Amino acid sequence: MDTEKGNTVKLLKEKRKVSTEAKEKLKEFTRTKKAIMNALNGEDLTIAQLSEKLSLPYNEVVYYLMSLLKFGLVQVGEIDDMDEYFTYKVVK
Amino acid sequence: MGKVTYDAIVVGGGIAGCEAALNIANNDFNVLLIEKDLSVGGKMILLSKVFPTLDCSACITTPKISEMARHPNITIFTGSELQKVSKYGDNLFEVSIVKNPRYVNIEDCTGCQLCEQACPVTVPDQYQLDMVGRKAAYIPFSIANPRVAAIDIDNCTLCGACEKVCPTKCIDFTQEKEEWIIHVKTVILATGFNLFNPEMIPRYGFGLYKNVVTSMQMERQLAPTRPFHTVLRPGDGKVPDRIAYILCTGSRDASVGNTMCSQICCMYSIKQAQLLMGALPMADVTIYYIDIRAFGKGFNEFYEQALGMGVNFVKGKIGKISEKKNGDLVLRYEDVCSGKLQEAEHDMVVLSVGVVANQDAQKYFTDLTLKKDRHHFVQQVDPLLNPSKTSIEGVFVAGSVSGPMDIPDSILSAGAASVEAINHIIQFS
Numbered sequence: 001m002d003t004e005k006g007n008t009v010k011l012l013k014e015k016r017k018v019s020t021e022a023k024e025k026l027k028e029f030t031r032t033k034k035a036i037m038n039a040l041n042g043e044d045l046t047i048a049q050l051s052e053k054l055s056l057p058y059n060e061v062v063y064y065l066m067s068l069l070k071f072g073l074v075q076v077g078e079i080d081d082m083d084e085y086f087t088y089k090v091v092k
Numbered sequence: 093m094g095k096v097t098y099d100a101i102v103v104g105g106g107i108a109g110c111e112a113a114l115n116i117a118n119n120d121f122n123v124l125l126i127e128k129d130l131s132v133g134g135k136m137i138l139l140s141k142v143f144p145t146l147d148c149s150a151c152i153t154t155p156k157i158s159e160m161a162r163h164p165n166i167t168i169f170t171g172s173e174l175q176k177v178s179k180y181g182d183n184l185f186e187v188s189i190v191k192n193p194r195y196v197n198i199e200d201c202t203g204c205q206l207c208e209q210a211c212p213v214t215v216p217d218q219y220q221l222d223m224v225g226r227k228a229a230y231i232p233f234s235i236a237n238p239r240v241a242a243i244d245i246d247n248c249t250l251c252g253a254c255e256k257v258c259p260t261k262c263i264d265f266t267q268e269k270e271e272w273i274i275h276v277k278t279v280i281l282a283t284g285f286n287l288f289n290p291e292m293i294p295r296y297g298f299g300l301y302k303n304v305v306t307s308m309q310m311e312r313q314l315a316p317t318r319p320f321h322t323v324l325r326p327g328d329g330k331v332p333d334r335i336a337y338i339l340c341t342g343s344r345d346a347s348v349g350n351t352m353c354s355q356i357c358c359m360y361s362i363k364q365a366q367l368l369m370g371a372l373p374m375a376d377v378t379i380y381y382i383d384i385r386a387f388g389k390g391f392n393e394f395y396e397q398a399l400g401m402g403v404n405f406v407k408g409k410i411g412k413i414s415e416k417k418n419g420d421l422v423l424r425y426e427d428v429c430s431g432k433l434q435e436a437e438h439d440m441v442v443l444s445v446g447v448v449a450n451q452d453a454q455k456y457f458t459d460l461t462l463k464k465d466r467h468h469f470v471q472q473v474d475p476l477l478n479p480s481k482t483s484i485e486g487v488f489v490a491g492s493v494s495g496p497m498d499i500p501d502s503i504l505s506a507g508a509a510s511v512e513a514i515n516h517i518i519q520f521s
């Protein structure tokens with residue numbers, strides 16, 4: 001085993017197939033992440049604005065955006081005059 | 093397959109299991125603690141603050157848990173499940189356990205999180221009640237114990253990115269399930285409770301209306317390690333202004349098969365209402381209740397404190413929740429005091445979900461009978477004089493596995509169980 005340390009994934013790949021569902025989830029997240037990062041490149045946007053630009057339901061934008069915030073790729077901008085919605089921007 | 097002997101096995105690493113394991117270990121007996129999750133700490137480690145003192149939950153939990161984890165007389169198996177418990181000779185139990193692979197060598201992982209950064213996969217984070225994502229290579233949460241990575245193999249695409257960046261080469265995809273046979277003198281069951289699934293009450297719209305959340309989701313939103321940067325509606329990211337609580341969701345309700353009072357939800361809702369008023373000073377918080385059960389020491393004062401802070405208490409029975417186009421929620425309820433049907437609009441509704449029995453423990457005993465009570469909790473056969481005793485000699489209960497309990501009561505119950513377990517070990521040694 002010691003000789004394989006650092007590359008044990010190769011051994012599991014021989015035994016186990018990655019599910020189609022896992023592959024689909026990866027594709028979907030990568031696609032949405034890219035779309036959000038592109039949309040935020042250049043302007044700060046609210047969740048409603050992102051939802052319109054990306055044609056994604058509001059709640060899905062919340063999930064993806066908050067994940068990107070957690071991963072340090074996005075940061076919080078200003079809150080509106082009614083103290084209701086924030087804008088979000090890319091971490092430079 | 094490993095074959096080992098311990099004085100005691102504790103099943104479940106919530107606050108009750110940890111307390112019981114520590115007490116036994118401090119008396120020079122060796123203990124094996126089995127936790128099915130990736131971290132010990134149970135529900136308490138995920139709470140924000142605790143009633144009625146508003147102490148930070150993580151600050152109280154983590155010292156106790158690290159004392160337990162570092163104890164020389166305690167061995168912990170996380171990610172592990174019991175398969176079977178049977179009698180072995182006159183005074184021992186034989187326990188079979190499956191230890192699931194974590195795909196990370198716990199001893200070598202430093203918790204640097206480089207694997208997390210490298211992993212391309214994102215899936216809902218179960219420790220944040222699915223409100224935000226996490227990677228497939230991940231540390232369960234920042235105060236997890238052990239605070240080391242794990243690979244979620246069902247969602248892993250086997251790209252190997254984590255393994256390439258790991259500085260200590262602790263990721264090991266060759267790990268497999270391990271089967272263990274353990275001989276012990278006594279068993280403590282501390283598998284805790286489950287939360288009521290609010291989808292069983294479709295008229296509340298949980299799952300359908302995104303701004304209807306559970307109290308555990310709100311607990312996470314109020315914790316320092318929250319999923320969002322502040323309290324937000326999951327449906328559209330709005331800072332909520334009018335928040336409603338519906339008490340007794342899934343408790344005291346024969347229509348969902350649970351007539352019992354869950355004992356903790358009045359108090360945790362009052363706690364969350366106070367925390368919300370601190371986090372969102374302009375917010376209106378309304379608690380819809382049947383009765384307020386503030387029976388413990390300092391509880392009624394805690395309730396009065398909430399009243400004084402401006403929390404609105406409405407004695408009302410909720411008929412139905414409906415959603416407006418903008419995500420706001422309309423509650424139709426019977427105002428019990430006036431007898432009239434009323435409607436009220438809220439930005440967000442929190443369902444104060446009740447406590448239901450975790451029936452895992454019953455599955456382990458196939459040739460012994462572990463009796464359950466009428467609510468399916470493990471039965472305390474002598475609840476007045478020996479509350480930790482079960483129907484099997486040498487098997488004891490600690491914490492909420494035997495019924496709803498708050499944290500102090502779970503710790504007291506674990507104290508009682510550990511004394512009984514120690515007596516049993518001494519008597520049959």
Ligand SMILES: Cc1cc2nc3c(=O)[nH]c(=O)nc-3n(C[C@H](O)[C@H](O)[C@H](O)COP(=O)(O)OP(=O)(O)OC[C@H]3O[C@@H](n4cnc5c(N)ncnc54)[C@H](O)[C@@H]3O)c2cc1C
Nearest residue numbers: 104106107108128134135142143284285452491492498499
């Ligand atoms: C929203 C909310 C807020 C709360 N706020 C407060 C508060 O402010 N103050 C207060 O006093 N109380 C509060 N409580 C109650 C508190 O959470 C409980 O009193 C406490 O968690 C009970 O601890 P326990 O160890 O008995 O059970 P649990 O916390 O449920 O722990 C059980 C452990 O056993 C593990 N387990 C389960 N099944 C198995 C199995 N088959 N094999 C191995 N391991 C298993 C679980 O993973 C878990 O780690 C709150 C509860 C909720 C839901």
Ligand code: SF4
Nearest residue numbers: 340343354355357358
């Ligand atoms: S503790 Fe309060 S909210 Fe919970 S079931 Fe009992 S009365 Fe209802």
